[in-house]
Amino acid sequence: MERRTVRDRMADRIQHMLQHAVIKDRRFLDDEQLIRAEQLALLEEVFNASVRDTEIEELSSHFAGILRGDHPCHLAIWGKTGTGKTLTLSYFLNLLTELATAKGIQVRHEHLDLSTPQPCFRALNSLACLFKASKRHRKGISLEELMVNIEETLADLAGYLIIFVDEVDNVRRDRDTFLKFLVRRLPQKIPAKLILVFVSNRLNWPDQLDPRVKSFLKLNELVFKPYDAVDLKHILDIRVEKALHSNTVEPGVIEQIAALASHDHGDARKAVALLAKSAYLAEKAGTRITPAVVSEATDELHCDRYVALLRTAPVQLKAAMAGTIEASQRGKGRAVGTGEAYDAYRRFCDRAVLQPLSGRAFGDLLAELDVHSFIRSRVVSHGRRGRTREITLDVPDEMIDRIHAMISMEFDLRG
DNA sequence: TGTCCACAGGAAATACGGGGGT
DNA sequence: ACCCCCGTATTTCCTGTGGACA
Numbered sequence: 259m260e261r262r263t264v265r266d267r268m269a270d271r272i273q274h275m276l277q278h279a280v281i282k283d284r285r286f287l288d289d290e291q292l293i294r295a296e297q298l299a300l301l302e303e304v305f306n307a308s309v310r311d312t313e314i315e316e317l318s319s320h321f322a323g324i325l326r327g328d329h330p331c332h333l334a335i336w337g338k339t340g341t342g343k344t345l346t347l348s349y350f351l352n353l354l355t356e357l358a359t360a361k362g363i364q365v366r367h368e369h370l371d372l373s374t375p376q377p378c379f380r381a382l383n384s385l386a387c388l389f390k391a392s393k394r395h396r397k398g399i400s401l402e403e404l405m406v407n408i409e410e411t412l413a414d415l416a417g418y419l420i421i422f423v424d425e426v427d428n429v430r431r432d433r434d435t436f437l438k439f440l441v442r443r444l445p446q447k448i449p450a451k452l453i454l455v456f457v458s459n460r461l462n463w464p465d466q467l468d469p470r471v472k473s474f475l476k477l478n479e480l481v482f483k484p485y486d487a488v489d490l491k492h493i494l495d496i497r498v499e500k501a502l503h504s505n506t507v508e509p510g511v512i513e514q515i516a517a518l519a520s521h522d523h524g525d526a527r528k529a530v531a532l533l534a535k536s537a538y539l540a541e542k543a544g545t546r547i548t549p550a551v552v553s554e555a556t557d558e559l560h561c562d563r564y565v566a567l568l569r570t571a572p573v574q575l576k577a578a579m580a581g582t583i584e585a586s587q588r589g590k591g592r593a594v595g596t597g598e599a600y601d602a603y604r605r606f607c608d609r610a611v612l613q614p615l616s617g618r619a620f621g622d623l624l625a626e627l628d629v630h631s632f633i634r635s636r637v638v639s640h641g642r643r644g645r646t647r648e649i650t651l652d653v654p655d656e657m658i659d660r661i662h663a664m665i666s667m668e669f670d671l672r673g
Numbered sequence: 674t675g676t677c678c679a680c681a682g683g684a685a686a687t688a689c690g691g692g693g694g695t
Numbered sequence: 696a697c698c699c700c701c702g703t704a705t706t707t708c709c710t711g712t713g714g715a716c717a
Contacts, residue, residue, distance in 0.1 A: 377702085572704095596680065616706055621681070637681065641715025644679025 279503060280541040286501035287534035289527065298352070300496065301345050307492040309485070310346060316480050317350050321453075324358055324365065324418055332441075332454040332475060336461050337482025340525030343457050344371075344424055346482070351420060351455075364417025366450075372428040378436045381429045382408075385421075405439055409447040419450040426456045441475050484524020490516035493526050494533055502537060507547045511536075514549055518556065535559055561657055567630055568661060574615055578623040579632055580665045581606040583658055586651050595646035596621065610669035624649065 285291040292300070305314065323330045337343050351367040358365040368388045372381055382404050389411045412419070421440070429436050445452045456477075485493070494512050515536070519529035535555035540547040568576060581603025585594045588602070600620050607614035615623070624647065627633045635647040651658060 574704095615704095617680090618682085618707080619705055622705095625682095637713095639680095639713040639715090640678085641713070642676080642678050642717090643715075644677090645713065646680060 274544060275541075278541065278544040280506040280537050280547065281501060282503045283501050284534075286497055287530065287537060289530070294348075297345060298349050300500075301342070301349050303496050304493055305349075307496075309489045309492050310342065310482075313346060313480065313482060314350065317346075320478055320480070321350075321354055324354070324363065325361060327363075329451045330453055330478075332456070332477050333480060334456045334458070334477045335480045335482065336458050338484055338523070338525065339459060340523070340527040341482040341484055342526060343482050347422055347424075347455065347457065351422060354420075358418070365420065366415065366417065367420035367422060369422045370424060372423065372425045374428065376428060378429055379404075381436055382439070386411075405443070409444065412448045412450065415448065415450045417450055418453060419448070420453045420455060422455045422457070424457050425459065427458045427460055437475075485520060485526055485529075486524065487513075487516045487520040490520050490524075490526065490529050494529060497530055497533060501534075502547075505546075506537075506540070508549070511547050511549060511552060514552055518552075532556065532559060557654075560654075561660075564632065564653060564657060564661065565664065568632075568664070573612065574619075575623055575626060576665045576668065577606055577610060577612055577614075578603055578620060579627060580610075580662060580669075582624070582627065582633060582649060583651065583662045586649065587658075593648040593650050595648065596624070597646065599624070599649055609671055612669070 281287070286300075289297060304310070320333055321330055335343055335347070348369060351369075355365045355367055368385075370381070370385050370388060372384075376384075386404050386408050389408055423440070426437075440454055491512055494516055498507060498512060512533075515529060515532050519525065519532060532552070532555055535558060536547050536552045539555050539558070540551045543551070545551065568579065571579075582594070582599050584606060585599045585602035586592075589598065594602075596617075600617055603620060604614045606612075624633065624635060628635050631652050633649050634652040635649045637645060638648045639645045653661065
């Protein structure tokens with residue numbers, strides 16, 4: 259038999275891939291690659307499938323007053339990540355502005371995105387930037403001056419001003435100053451009717467507020483529930499249609515993904531990520547998307563999550579993880595105590611030429627590993643033999659070695 | 674019943690590091 | 696260039712605790 263050339267094999271492979279292509283437009287599998295307008299268009303289709311009906315309805319009745327010249331009160335919205343708060347609000351506010359403008363009512367809305375934690379100063383600064391009342395992150399300017407700038411810029415804005423504060427709880431430090439400005443001071447200084455919309459992941463953020471601000475803040479509340487399986491199915495269907503070639507998905511698979519996703523988080527972004535992963539795997543294997551592919555994708559996503567989390571983690575956390583792994587391997591799967599883990603961690607630091615932290619700090623690292631569910635730990639008393647955490651690894655076995663190898667490599671150690 | 678282990682985990686002190694002011 | 700300030704990371708110090716054991 260004659261040998262096939264590289265060219266032949268390559269051509270074959272490409273031919274094969276073309277015939278079995280699953281993905282038509284991968285941009286629709288990753289929201290980050292879509293521009294805002296596309297996201298909103300996508301969202302509109304989702305809404306048309308009567309998803310988020312109740313929320314839209316409530317939003318509408320909350321803001322309906324604007325069209326009659328009333329002044330609706332502020333609004334607080336909460337819901338977990340991936341429940342579409344930001345997009346829904348953007349969409350809704352755009353629509354509202356359009357409607358109002360058609361009626362000759364002046365409405366302006368701004369989206370203040372605080373998705374990364376930041377101090378009061380930067381939050382105010384970004385707000386000022388939105389109104390072009392200040393240049394890029396200038397420092398060395400007092401809060402007072404910033405506030406005055408904002409007020410002056412808005413001094414001749416009539417009609418309604420809606421400020422959509424995304425992820426309010428990300429204002430650490432001096433949150434009260436920030437909110438006091440928005441809630442108490444700003445409305446009195448500007449002619450426009452101010453409506454604030456706060457969005458947060460946490461249900462209880464108003465609780466930890468300065469009582470003076472809180473009592474002043476008349477709020478309407480709205481909760482975004484996690485998507486259920488039916489909602490997710492609609493969302494996924496639209497993605498499938500846009501992103502994948504026809505007939506690449508086995509029947510029932512979308513239902514499966516929707517059920518999985520609604521069962522353990524109800525997060526639309528994660529559901530789409532699962533679809534994307536499945537599509538990639540299917541394409542690589544040259545098959546359609548089958549239930550088997552989906553469950554493989556689920557595993558890989560889990561795995562990816564751990565690896566990604568750890569890759570970006572601080573060095574000490576990695577070292578703590580490595581130490582814990584070594585301790586529990588030495589203990590042959592039996593739960594290890596804090597002391598054992600700490601010893602192993604110190605030995606690891608020795609090898610890795612890393613300054614070990616104190617036992618106290620190590621305890622905190624363990625707690626952190628616990629919340630990310632790398633480990634599972636509970637405090638157990640052994641009577642006179644003291645109290646310890648019982649630590650077990652909470653990562654699938656085959657991944658433990660991978661993680662350990664990864665960390666070792668980063669510290670430039672042999673296996 | 675009291676002791677005492679081996680830690681947990683809170684509070685305060687201290688070290689560190691980056692950025693702006695002078 | 697140097698210093699100061701501020702926010703964060705880590706350490707030090709400390710009190711608390713469940714239950715086996717004497």
